[in-house]
Amino acid sequence: MNKWDGKKSVFPTAAEDAEFARKCAGVDSPSYRLAYTDEEFLLRDELRSFRLQLEWLKPDIILAENEIESTVVIFGGGRFPASEEAHKNLDGASERLASDAASEALQQKKTAAENVVGNSRFYDEARLLSRKITQVSLQTDGRDYVIVTGGGPGIMEAANRGASDVGGKSIGLNIVLPFEQKPNAYITPELCFQFHYFAIRKMHFLKRAKGLVAFPGGFGTLDELFETLTLIQTKKINSVPVILVGKEYWNNLINFEFLVEQGAIEPEDLDIFQFVDTADAAYDILMHYWDIPE
16 A cells, blocks of 8 residues: 555545546446536526536636736727728628629728728737737736737737737737637747636736727627726726727727716716727836836
């Protein structure tokens, strides 16, 4: 008999028992399965609270094991690709319209494709900003200021790509969706996560955040941005720099001053965020806030 050295528990691990149970013949009934290996059981409605806990714990444990202490969140539209792809999509829209010039729907799609070409500049800006922030992160051995995105295409891809450009790691928090759910190729593989619950995913965006940069986007970007603004406004989280890149886009999208005029928010609530037009301007704000010499 081997002498117990005090380091290993006298009890078998869950993994060891799961393997032993797999090899042993037993009752041919779902009730006999080990509860924690029974996927059908774990997916029951009654187990939702446990699934919520698991979805919180898994990324939390893995990020801690990778010694990641702080992050910088970059939000932005998944439908704003790099310039080359945007021009290719515009060519396709133009060809389809040429075959049916009277179609209002095709004309609308061509107009949208033209605007996406213009907005593709934000892909380059997001990539540049991520590259610059990651260079700062590398000075901390990748523990601080690690880029985190929603893990999808477009602006999210650009941010993960910028980190990859300089040999840094970055995080992707994907969500299961009928579309757009495939993680982009630039996320650090061991830091690529997938969520079922939007709420838990949002908590992971903000738990370690030392800054949030929102590039132009759609409903998802707005949802994530306003969640953060609300939490800062109501002091449910500590204030962090919130930067909106693309002042014209944001001012056309949301009349923030109107909210003040209507008494819906206080004038000082507009100080929660700042507008910039370039990656360099966003980077300067972050460096000043973090008190890092340039």
